[in-house]
Amino acid sequence: MKEKSLNSDSSREPMSRLIVIISIVIPVAIAALFKVKVEGYDFSFLPPIYATINGLTAILLILAVLAIKNKRQQLHETLIKTCMGLSSLFLIMYIAYHITSESTSYGGTDEVRYIYFFILITHILLSICVIPLVLFTFLHAWRKDFIRHRKLAKIAFPIWLYVAVTGVIVYVMISPYYK
DSSP: OOOOOOOOOGGGHHHHHHHHHHHHHHHHHHHHHTTOOOTTOOOTTHHHHHHHHHHHHHHHHHHHHHHHHTTOHHHHHHHHHHHHHHHHHHHHHHHHHHHHSOOOOOOOOHHHHHHHHHHHHHHHHHHHHHHHHHHHHHHHHHTTOHHHHHHHHHHHHHHHHHHHHHHHHHHHHHGGGOO
16 A cells, blocks of 8 residues: 655645644533533443443554554554544543532542542543544544554554553542542
């Protein structure tokens, strides 16, 4: 398959603008939704489910990298699309839980508390950064601009993997304190 690196092409700009808009709207909407509480629903069962989704995403991301290293492009593409779907499902569940439930405070000891908050803060900040990274990486592959795709994937993959793994760690650390 012929690889190419595309220069600026005005016909492709709407997709880039859409990715930028999505990358801004999602974190802003989530932050705003933390102030919204919808009464009458019990989604307290969701955290272990979306933590499992994070774990599955991490495993599939590793398998996707192994697939492409073994020149199994179709499997790689399928796994990445599955990870994107799982991440979208996670986001829906995360929002549903947080708009219907009170926040849970971490109750661990001081030493572990520092570790928890370090992991939580880096998880949150990188989860914001990973949105445009993943979407632009996917866009480059969709455009068959594999030079840019590979270059950006080398940045996006470890961040996405970190976010997925730390999502599980954060859940495991805070789960004893759920009401």
